[in-house]
Amino acid sequence: MAYWGVAMDYLGNTLATTPTRAEAQAAWEALEKARSVGAKTPRERDWIEALSAYFRDHDKVAVGARLAAYNAAMERMAQSYPDDYEVQAYYALTLQASAPKSDLTYANQIKSATLLEKLFEQNPQHPGVTHYLIHAYDFAPLADRGIAAARRYAGIAPAVPHARHMPSHIYSMVGLWEESIASNTTALEIQPDYYHASDFTVYAHLQLAQDAKAAAMIQKSLATADRGDRPINFVNFTAKAAMPARYVLERADWSGAAALPMTPTQYPMADSLIRFTRGLGMARTGNLAGAKEEVEAMKVLRTALQRADQTYWAERTDEQMLAISAWVALKEGAQDQALKFMRTAADNEDGSLKHVAMENRLYPLRELLGELLLEVGQPAAALNEFETALKQTPNRFRAYWGAARAADGAGNRQKASEYFGKLVDLTKNADTERQEIREAKAYSRRDDTIGGARK
Amino acid sequence: MIRAIALAAMLGALIASVAVYTIGPDRWRDMPASPFGGPDGGAKAEIRPEDWPICTTMALVASDADWAQLDPDFKAGKRALGVEDWNGAIAALELAALRDPLNADIQNYIGYAYRRLRQLGPAIGHYQRALMLNPRHRSAHEHLGEAYLVLGEPAKAEQLLTALENLCLIPCEEYDDLKRAISAYKRLATR
Numbered sequence: 001m002a003y004w005g006v007a008m009d010y011l012g013n014t015l016a017t018t019p020t021r022a023e024a025q026a027a028w029e030a031l032e033k034a035r036s037v038g039a040k041t042p043r044e045r046d047w048i049e050a051l052s053a054y055f056r057d058h059d060k061v062a063v064g065a066r067l068a069a070y071n072a073a074m075e076r077m078a079q080s081y082p083d084d085y086e087v088q089a090y091y092a093l094t095l096q097a098s099a100p101k102s103d104l105t106y107a108n109q110i111k112s113a114t115l116l117e118k119l120f121e122q123n124p125q126h127p128g129v130t131h132y133l134i135h136a137y138d139f140a141p142l143a144d145r146g147i148a149a150a151r152r153y154a155g156i157a158p159a160v161p162h163a164r165h166m167p168s169h170i171y172s173m174v175g176l177w178e179e180s181i182a183s184n185t186t187a188l189e190i191q192p193d194y195y196h197a198s199d200f201t202v203y204a205h206l207q208l209a210q211d212a213k214a215a216a217m218i219q220k221s222l223a224t225a226d227r228g229d230r231p232i233n234f235v236n237f238t239a240k241a242a243m244p245a246r247y248v249l250e251r252a253d254w255s256g257a258a259a260l261p262m263t264p265t266q267y268p269m270a271d272s273l274i275r276f277t278r279g280l281g282m283a284r285t286g287n288l289a290g291a292k293e294e295v296e297a298m299k300v301l302r303t304a305l306q307r308a309d310q311t312y313w314a315e316r317t318d319e320q321m322l323a324i325s326a327w328v329a330l331k332e333g334a335q336d337q338a339l340k341f342m343r344t345a346a347d348n349e350d351g352s353l354k355h356v357a358m359e360n361r362l363y364p365l366r367e368l369l370g371e372l373l374l375e376v377g378q379p380a381a382a383l384n385e386f387e388t389a390l391k392q393t394p395n396r397f398r399a400y401w402g403a404a405r406a407a408d409g410a411g412n413r414q415k416a417s418e419y420f421g422k423l424v425d426l427t428k429n430a431d432t433e434r435q436e437i438r439e440a441k442a443y444s445r446r447d448d449t450i451g452g453a454r455k
Numbered sequence: 456m457i458r459a460i461a462l463a464a465m466l467g468a469l470i471a472s473v474a475v476y477t478i479g480p481d482r483w484r485d486m487p488a489s490p491f492g493g494p495d496g497g498a499k500a501e502i503r504p505e506d507w508p509i510c511t512t513m514a515l516v517a518s519d520a521d522w523a524q525l526d527p528d529f530k531a532g533k534r535a536l537g538v539e540d541w542n543g544a545i546a547a548l549e550l551a552a553l554r555d556p557l558n559a560d561i562q563n564y565i566g567y568a569y570r571r572l573r574q575l576g577p578a579i580g581h582y583q584r585a586l587m588l589n590p591r592h593r594s595a596h597e598h599l600g601e602a603y604l605v606l607g608e609p610a611k612a613e614q615l616l617t618a619l620e621n622l623c624l625i626p627c628e629e630y631d632d633l634k635r636a637i638s639a640y641k642r643l644a645t646r
Binding site: 018019020021022058059060061062063064101233234266267295299306308309310311315318321322325340341344348 | 525526533560594625
């Protein structure tokens with residue numbers, strides 16, 4: 001079984017990566033050795049054969065088919081050994097790994113979660129079971145179901161920074177900002193150079209208008225040197241770029257955005273976040289020449305991404321360029337073109353899957369479309385966009401603010417009151433009195449007065 | 456400069472190949488699908504590899520950024536494309552596609568390698584697969600459009616140009632290249 005363990009190690013995280021050909025070959029050779037040594041029990045033999053279903057013909061069969069074969073083998077094991085807890089847990093994981101990416105009913109994930117919930121009842125301290133449950137629910141339509149698992153996971157594996165951080169994937173997706181901050185704060189306690197967790201914290205603080213805390217976190221995180229004992233990849237750089245960018249964008253500090261320092265890195269997808277922020281800031285403060293220069297610089301980044309076969313990121317840069325260009329077009333009086341650009345950017349972003357390196361989009365472009373519609377005097381259409389955005393990224397400060405203004409502009413006093421109220425409630429622990437909060441409170445007070453007069 | 460030279464070469468080659476290579480719609484479906492040098496027949500034998508129209512956006516295909524951390528077979532495939540080892544590229548990229556079957560870039564590169572081998576049928580199949588995987592893939596749009604020109608089907612090329620126009624609200628070189636190729640084709644056709 002030690003050879004099985006070697007092969008299992010080569011398998012890695014089936015939800016995120018695929019072993020290279022060399023790794024797959026090494027795994028297959030380990031499994032051949034396991035067979036030649038001989039399994040001591042039928043159960044050991046079945047474990048070896050189940051994993052072999054994945055690595056067999058790895059250089060001839062597509063990974064999807066191999067995952068399906070592995071899952072089928074694990075399903076047979078689950079039926080043969082219904083009382084074997086680890087067999088059931090592994091089967092739950094292979095159900096997720098073999099789920100067709102195009103299946104938006106999430107049938108495999110739901111089946112997996114049902115099994116895992118039962119396993120959790122039997123052993124609440126099993127780290128794998130709760131971890132896999134969070135993965136099963138790590139999709140926007142299922143995220144609500146994952147809150148309970150998220151809440152207990154960090155306590156099960158407290159020595160692991162990722163275990164402390166991971167629940168915030170669910171919290172952030174459903175807009176539980178306090179929980180996200182708590183989760184990431186504890187992760188940062190044991191891994192201060194966890195920039196991805198710092199970025200989550202900054203994002204959450206900004207939703208609560210805790211601007212001072214966000215600023216402090218950015219300063220602390222960017223001043224923390226990489227510990228150097230882990231591979232450095234672009235995820236560190238997108239997080240480091242996103243933090244200061246979020247700080248100006250989420251506060252609608254367009255002058256600050258325009259002046260955001262640009263220090264190029266080797267990662268174009270990270271640089272693109274800063275360029276986007278600068279360009280949008282320039283466009284919104286009337287520096288159209290500067291905004292166009294940022295778009296030109298982003299074209300270079302896009303080309304670099306495409307030539308490196310990072311199409312996913314090239315397309316994100318496309319959307320960012322379109323968004324800047326939309327606001328430039330608006331300032332130049334080309335309203336129809338502005339709306340076309342902005343709507344295309346929002347639709348394309350919404351049509352793409354989130355990436356682990358930017359789990360929280362820098363700024364939901366659907367909200368930016370709502371803002372543009374407000375600018376051109378279409379509040380009803382703007383309200384529709386903000387409400388769509390809130391379904392996708394719930395409980396966000398700027399979406400509430402936009403929806404409230406749009407509803408007010410459209411004459412929908414009830415909704416305006418509701419959204420201003422939500423903004424006030426969201427920011428009850430703010431450390432900064434943003435102008436938007438003052439206006440929301442004033443609106444709510446006025447609304448109360450009017451409501452009281454009616455009684 | 457490189458781009459201009461490549462474009463001039465491409466247009467010249469396009470004119471040459473259209474002159475010697477006109478077949479009816481869907482004939483490409485009957486072309487040999489073997490990636491490793493199946494017998495060419497008919498008019499294809501009259502075309503030299505250097506006459507085959509090649510898009511300009513592949514000029515820097517050998518670009519291999521260290522930070523991108525591509526699969527080793529994907530990297531090997533790109534290196535093979537860079538040294539014009541088309542069969543080697545197909546073999547490596549097909550292996551990469553087994554592990555990354557949803558990657559449109561890989562399919563686009565395989566299509567390109569087949570095209571350089573003058574096997575337009577498989578080339579088009581892989582371009583179409585790339586577009587199924589990523590309907591916004593610019594390079595596959597351009598490549599497929601150019602392939603249709605070679606087949607004497609400018610209307611299909613025009614459809615791909617329209618699609619590129621919608622994709623490239625901010626101007627892109629893939630649109631410009633296909634537009635130039637279609638213009639060159641039309642000039643030739645009206646002579």
